[in-house]
Amino acid sequence: MRHTVLSLPAALAGVLLLTACGTEQADGPDARPPASGAPCDGQPSGAPASPPSGDPAELERAGVRITGFGGGSRGCALFEITHAGSEPHTYTVTFDFLSDAGAVLDNTERTVAGVEPGRTVSGRIPLDESMAGPRNVSRIRIAKVRSVPADEAPSTAGPCPPSGLRVHADDGDAAMGLRVVSVHLENCGTRPYSLHGYPDVQLLDEGHEPVDGVRILHDGSSVAGGTGADGPALPLVLEPGERAWAGLVWRNTVQAGTPVNAPYVRVRAKSGADWVTVAPELDLGTTGKLGIGPWKKREEEPQDRPPSSP
Known part of the structure; x- marks a missing residue:
């Protein structure tokens, strides 16, 4: 697209x-x-x-x-x-x-x-x-x-927001009813930024109203293992230009009850940070839960590294 x-x-x-x-x-x-x-x-x-x-x-x-x-x-x-x-x-x-x-x-x-x-x-x-x-x-x-x-619009490029952080969600992956979306954070400011724990999230429906009755569980393995959105929440310090990510993990299983959809998620890096609203299209089925992974530093990918000097 x-x-x-x-x-x-x-x-x-x-x-x-x-x-x-x-x-x-x-x-x-x-x-x-x-x-x-x-x-x-x-x-x-x-x-x-x-x-x-x-x-x-x-x-x-x-x-x-x-x-x-x-x-x-x-x-x-x-x-x-x-x-x-x-x-x-x-x-x-x-x-x-x-x-x-x-x-x-x-x-x-x-x-x-x-x-x-x-x-x-x-x-x-x-x-x-x-x-x-x-x-x-x-x-x-x-x-x-x-x-x-x-x-509260997400940002991937352009001028750095006043908060000094760019936040956005990717398109995610889906297989056999399992959904995984990553929330990405970049320190585009001029000072180090400290993280420790999990992002705060609020679920919103299509009319931007809060979605109730969904348990927010820390650690993505509370929904499914092998997604990368697991492990302990460790203290991180992002220097200017460094990035971190946290996973949202859910299943769209539908059994008894009314399926829950939450197109929007308000997310902030930590308490006191600015809210950003992303649209990961949470189709939570009747599971009633969403797993949140801890913040992890995004290490430089091989294709992003500058070529070695001869």
Whole structure:
């Protein structure tokens, strides 16, 4: 999956039939979608944008909607997002590229940072981002939308946050109902950072409300062994540029009861640290527990080491 950082937002799940497209306006707090009739990528021969047709529930949801779609070698999809919350949010939206028959040919992801309350931003997805090729893409839909408070958004690059720490979660591994996701922490500041123990976590549902009734167990082996998220919690000191990780381990077994899903996890390195909200998509089934591994220093990987001097 390809990831692109823009400035966008909320939830949308819809399929838009191929019609036409317009030139994307610059993103911004008051940005609106391009006027109907503008061609994709500024091509004079581009087809004018047309309003989407179909079930309104599929084309607009939670403040996000598709506003135009155009095919051909310069085809693109246009969308807009209106944030109705009370604080700025960063949105991550996954788009599926579909064939005529509805098969998913490819997908791409947009991260739109810092959407202010009550503001609307617009964006564009060029069809040539699809490995399937723009001429093979006949429909597009939003497969998933996630949003987090802008001041709790995870970070993997760019300016170092005021906390001096970058925190994010990876895509994880899954096998036979076992799930393992790693939370990564980097000291991007200028001073050493001390760790001892386990990250603090809070589970949130799709509406960003706390998820109750799940036991948080220290040591990933309380759920399954062999994940690396086990062993004693040892004191660590991360020098500037050094990294650490901690594992989240769970099973999605479903037996009696109601399955529990927690798309979001608020995590902080230790008591008193800043919270960061990640989206590891915890499908906890009816197990009622999540294992947390201790912080471990991430040693330099061989491929990351600079080449030896001759």
